[in-house]
Amino acid sequence: xxxxxxxxxxxxxxxxxxxxxxxxxxxxxxxxxxxxxxxxxxxxxxxxxxxxxxxxxxxxxxxxxxxxxxxxxxxxxxxxxxxxxxxxxxxxxxxxxxxxxxxxxxx
Amino acid sequence: xxxxxxxxxxxxxxxxxxxxxxxxxxxxxxxxxxxxxxxxxxxxxxxxxxxxxxxxxxxxxxxxxxxxxxxxxxxxxxxxxxxxxxxxxxxxxxxxxxxxxxxxxxxxxxxxxxxxxxxxxxxxxxxxxxxxxxxxxxxxxxxxxxxxxxxxxxxxxxxxxxxxxxxxxxxxxxxxxxxxxxxxxxxxxxxxxxxxxxxxxxxxxxxxxxxxxxxxxxxxxxxxxxxxxxxxxxxxxxxxxxxxxxxxxxxxxxxxxxxxxxxxxxxxxxxxxxxxxxxxxxxxxxxxxxxxxxxxxxxxxxxxxxxxxxxxxxxxxxxxxxxxxxxxxxxxxxxxxxxxxxxxxxxxxxxxxxxxxxxxxxxxxxxxxxxxxxxxxxxxxxxxxxxxxxxxxxxxxxxxxxxxxxxxxxxxxxxxxxxxxxxxxxxxxxxxxxxxxxxxxxxxxxxxxxxxxxxxxxxxxxxxxxxxxxxxxxxxxxxxxxxxxxxxxxxxxxxxxxxxxxxxxxxxxxxxxxxxxxxxxxxxxxxxxxxxxxxxxxxxxxxxxxxxxxxxxxxxxxxxxxxxxxxxxxxxxxxxxxxxxxxxxxxxxxxxxxxxxxxxxxxxxxxxxxxxxxxxxxxxxxxxxxxxxxxxxxxxxxxxxxxxxxxxxxxxxxxxxxxxxxxxxxxxxxxxxxxxxxxxxxxxxxxxxxxxxxxxxxxxxxxxxxxxxxxxxxxxxxxxxxxxxxxxxxxxxxxxxxxxxxxxxxxxxxxxxxxxxxxxxxxxxxxxxxxxxxxxxxxxxxxxxxxxxxxxxxxxxxxxxxxxxxxxxxxxxxxxxxxxxxxxxxxxxxxxxxxxxxxxxxxxxxxxxxxxxxxxxxxxxxxxxxxxxxx
Numbered sequence: 001x002x003x004x005x006x007x008x009x010x011x012x013x014x015x016x017x018x019x020x021x022x023x024x025x026x027x028x029x030x031x032x033x034x035x036x037x038x039x040x041x042x043x044x045x046x047x048x049x050x051x052x053x054x055x056x057x058x059x060x061x062x063x064x065x066x067x068x069x070x071x072x073x074x075x076x077x078x079x080x081x082x083x084x085x086x087x088x089x090x091x092x093x094x095x096x097x098x099x100x101x102x103x104x105x106x107x
Numbered sequence: 108x109x110x111x112x113x114x115x116x117x118x119x120x121x122x123x124x125x126x127x128x129x130x131x132x133x134x135x136x137x138x139x140x141x142x143x144x145x146x147x148x149x150x151x152x153x154x155x156x157x158x159x160x161x162x163x164x165x166x167x168x169x170x171x172x173x174x175x176x177x178x179x180x181x182x183x184x185x186x187x188x189x190x191x192x193x194x195x196x197x198x199x200x201x202x203x204x205x206x207x208x209x210x211x212x213x214x215x216x217x218x219x220x221x222x223x224x225x226x227x228x229x230x231x232x233x234x235x236x237x238x239x240x241x242x243x244x245x246x247x248x249x250x251x252x253x254x255x256x257x258x259x260x261x262x263x264x265x266x267x268x269x270x271x272x273x274x275x276x277x278x279x280x281x282x283x284x285x286x287x288x289x290x291x292x293x294x295x296x297x298x299x300x301x302x303x304x305x306x307x308x309x310x311x312x313x314x315x316x317x318x319x320x321x322x323x324x325x326x327x328x329x330x331x332x333x334x335x336x337x338x339x340x341x342x343x344x345x346x347x348x349x350x351x352x353x354x355x356x357x358x359x360x361x362x363x364x365x366x367x368x369x370x371x372x373x374x375x376x377x378x379x380x381x382x383x384x385x386x387x388x389x390x391x392x393x394x395x396x397x398x399x400x401x402x403x404x405x406x407x408x409x410x411x412x413x414x415x416x417x418x419x420x421x422x423x424x425x426x427x428x429x430x431x432x433x434x435x436x437x438x439x440x441x442x443x444x445x446x447x448x449x450x451x452x453x454x455x456x457x458x459x460x461x462x463x464x465x466x467x468x469x470x471x472x473x474x475x476x477x478x479x480x481x482x483x484x485x486x487x488x489x490x491x492x493x494x495x496x497x498x499x500x501x502x503x504x505x506x507x508x509x510x511x512x513x514x515x516x517x518x519x520x521x522x523x524x525x526x527x528x529x530x531x532x533x534x535x536x537x538x539x540x541x542x543x544x545x546x547x548x549x550x551x552x553x554x555x556x557x558x559x560x561x562x563x564x565x566x567x568x569x570x571x572x573x574x575x576x577x578x579x580x581x582x583x584x585x586x587x588x589x590x591x592x593x594x595x596x597x598x599x600x601x602x603x604x605x606x607x608x609x610x611x612x613x614x615x616x617x618x619x620x621x622x623x624x625x626x627x628x629x630x631x632x633x634x635x636x637x638x639x640x641x642x643x644x645x646x647x648x649x650x651x652x653x654x655x656x657x658x659x660x661x662x663x664x665x666x667x668x669x670x671x672x673x674x675x676x677x678x679x680x681x682x683x684x685x686x687x688x689x690x691x692x693x694x695x696x697x698x699x700x701x702x703x704x705x706x707x708x709x710x711x712x713x714x715x716x717x718x719x720x721x722x723x724x725x726x727x728x729x730x731x732x733x734x735x736x737x738x739x740x741x742x743x744x745x746x747x748x749x750x751x752x753x754x755x756x757x758x759x760x761x762x763x764x765x766x767x768x769x770x771x772x773x774x775x776x777x778x779x780x781x782x783x784x785x786x787x788x789x790x791x792x793x794x795x796x797x798x799x800x801x802x803x804x805x806x807x808x809x810x811x812x813x814x815x816x817x818x819x820x821x822x823x824x825x826x827x828x829x830x831x832x833x834x835x836x837x838x839x840x841x842x843x844x845x846x847x848x849x850x851x852x853x854x855x856x857x858x859x860x861x862x863x864x865x866x867x868x869x870x871x872x873x874x875x876x877x878x879x880x881x882x883x884x885x886x887x888x889x890x891x892x893x894x895x896x897x898x899x900x901x902x903x904x905x906x907x908x909x910x911x912x913x914x915x916x917x918x919x920x921x922x923x924x925x926x927x928x929x930x931x932x933x934x935x936x937x938x939x940x941x942x943x944x945x946x947x948x949x950x951x952x953x954x955x956x957x958x959x960x961x962x963x964x965x966x967x968x969x970x971x972x973x974x975x976x977x978x
């Protein structure tokens with residue numbers, strides 16, 4: 001099956017609700033179709049756990065391998081600060097922010 | 108790949124894994140509330156208490172150091188006592204408020220902490236640091252001592268599981284597993300870029316490595332605790348406390364006593380008590396044997412195999428013939444203490460002692476120990492004399508000086524005293540550390556200070572009693588005074604004003620007069636008048652004349668009342684009145700009555716006094732300079748010549764304009780300044796036309812006083828700085844000097860500043876709008892232009908104001924340029940650098956609405972030379 005071209009790709013907007021404690025199967029499924037760019041809306045995300053962070057990082061890796069674009073939007077300050085302190089570059093890129101460290105990922 | 112590089116890669120991967128866990132947990136921890144954190148801390152504390160015995164036993168079995176029962180106590184101190192101290196402390200969000208300073212502190216976690224745990228306290232240190240990290244929302248990676256790694260790591264596991272169950276982030280506590288590569292892994296972690304802080308409690312080498320990593324580090328220094336037993340001490344209690352302390356965990360606690368310094372008067376009683384309680388007093392021969400055993404002859408340091416071992420074991424190994432159980436070995440350190448082999452830290456129940464004959468000798472011996480490897484750590488004193496305790500504390504360099512308590516358990520904090528509970532003893536710079544704290548939660552928080560803008564207090568002060576109508580000089584008839592000293596000028600005498608004053612003073616009032624006050628007096632003149640006053644001992648000074656006379660009288664009264672003052676000390680410049688370094692007297696003893704005979708300076712209502720000092724003028728400013736009474740009687744100005752009327756009116760005009768736009772202006776001073784302006788524009792032309800018309804003289808006189816009140820509280824600006832410099836350099840009357848710059852400075856201040864003034868009471872630059880308001884207040888208008896902005900309209904009003912000032916000056920024959928003052932161009936231009944320097948340091952410039960840069964001052968001087976056209 002041919003890969004969808006840019007023009008045929010859909011943009012799927014998904015809202016993260018409440019506490020992101022672990023991976024979200026529904027979101028994984030959307031990504032697995034390989035035909036969608038994804039916008040994760042964090043406006044209603046109130047907390048993010050270590051598992052949640054690890055899932056996001058892995059999700060972005062998978063999206064990258066599927067050539068899907070993932071954007072984080074409406075990230076609230078407490079969660080944005082978690083991304084900042086976590087020092088995970090892919091999360092920052094998904095937020096549209098510059099890398100924090102010229103060295104890039106260290107761990 | 109070689110075996111060693113494979114191993115190195117594995118270790119690096121292991122270190123990266125540990126740090127990654129900690130990093131993610133640290134990120135997640137930032138979201139936790141105080142309540143959530145406190146719940147975790149509570150759960151961890153409960154787990155530590157529950158496992159205190161088990162962990163103590165494990166630690167003892169693994170390290171073969173110390174005493175299990177004491178290790179239990181340490182575990183409980185590190186959990187229960189610590190919890191008691193920190194449970195109600197805020198460590199999330201706003202941690203402290205400073206309402207008086209309008210400031211709060213907000214906590215920011217430090218992040219990922221790499222923590223060392225020592226062999227001497229392998230479990231209690233882990234308990235302590237884990238709880239501290241939870242309370243402060245930091246994550247922690249433990250690296251234990253290889254000889255204690257199993258017990259340390261088990262303690263870490265217990266704390267982590269309890270924390271996790273209570274909701275802590277996954278990976279909040281991690282640890283380096285026990286292996287032969289533990290040390291190398293620790294080194295990798297110390298220098299790992301994702302570690303934010305090293306919390307190093309351990310051997311000297313590890314602490315040194317931590318500090319060498321280039322990361323922020325909380326370290327500890329080595330101890331060598333001297334304890335002074337003063338003759339005033341409760342000897343029996345001291346003996347028991349010292350035994351408790353030195354035998355605690357077989358002496359592994361680094362704050363514990365190392366050498367006793369005993370006053371001779373109590374030495375026999377103390378040593379006998381030690382003996383009675385089961386300690387062994389070594390002979391000189393036994394001291395040598397003990398020293399040979401516990402001191403490593405190669406390094407001169409301690410034999411680590413004996414750390415935390417019981418006294419009997421040490422005695423046996425040293426070859427001492429002791430059959431009964433003993434608590435500790437007491438070794439007299441004879442000879443030169445500084446060079447004695449045992450004058451070092453001995454982490455075992457071996458205690459040195461010396462006997463001294465005075466407090467001085469006692470403190471000096473304690474200093475010998477204190478500076479022999481334990482600087483900054485701990486010292487102790489048993490003493491009931493507070494003066495001796497203070498002398499000891501002042502001399503000894505130790506982060507904690509434990510009074511009348513066991514030094515080791517006392518140093519831990521929370522048991523015998525209110526020190527912060529800790530297992531990590533900051534030793535300050537003496538021990539190579541950044542803090543002398545009992546390190547705890549406050550050292551693990553980045554405190555963010557959030558200062559709100561300062562509430563700048565502005566007050567309004569002026570002369571208390573002001574008599575303001577023509578004829579008010581009659582008030583002198585009822586003046587309460589027995590002896591008056593009149594300071595005046597020859598012209599006032601000539602114009603009959605002096606007689607008007609003396610005629611009205613009460614009959615029984617003794618009167619002395621100094622009538623030789625010239626214009627712009629210097630301090631020598633002030634001293635002459637003060638000397639004259641000393642003879643007549645007046646209770647009242649009456650200042651009669653223009654601004655120079657009134658200013659001089661203020662200073663005369665000050666030095667008459669307070670002869671010990673020095674002019675050089677009270678004439679110190681300042682940036683902010685609230686912070687100035689000088690202090691003036693609070694109360695004046697002699698009454699000052701100010702009677703102005705010109706309508707200009709307003710000195711009768713200001714806290715200022717200007718004095719000539721060579722080619723510059725110095726200003727004294729303080730409330731104490733305010734006269735007690737001001738008499739504003741326009742009759743005294745009727746004979747004023749037209750030129751002086753104009754000069755002084757332009758001084759008042761400058762006061763009003765500068766006070767209006769001053770950075771210290773307020774609604775109070777604005778009202779005064781605006782009304783003063785209105786009165787000047789109304790009454791000066793009329794006064795010049797008809798000098799004897801007392802109605803307009805009265806308005807002009809009042810205008811000067813109102814403007815004086817305005818500058819007395821709002822101060823002046825750059826115009827005065829320029830005028831002071833020019834006047835002093837070329838002997839130009841103050842009002843004329845002011846007028847020469849007025850058009851330039853209005854234009855200058857009305858432009859958007861090249862640099863704004865940084866002062867909290869001036870949040871918005873509004874000088875242009877205030878000039879425009881002044882223009883409107885004196886009745887100037889501009890035709891409306893459709894679509895014109897308020898700012899543009901304001902600038903047209905400022906232009907109108909400058910035109911009005913120009914017209915008034917022409918009418919009053921006031922010079923509006925330096926050229927009109929008769930100063931040659933070459934002379935003036937040559938003087939500009941000096942004038943600029945003087946003006947730039949003039950205090951008047953501080954309240955100008957535009958931050959006046961030195962080149963701008965020079966430019967203002969230069970621009971003021973050429974004769975002016977009407978704007």
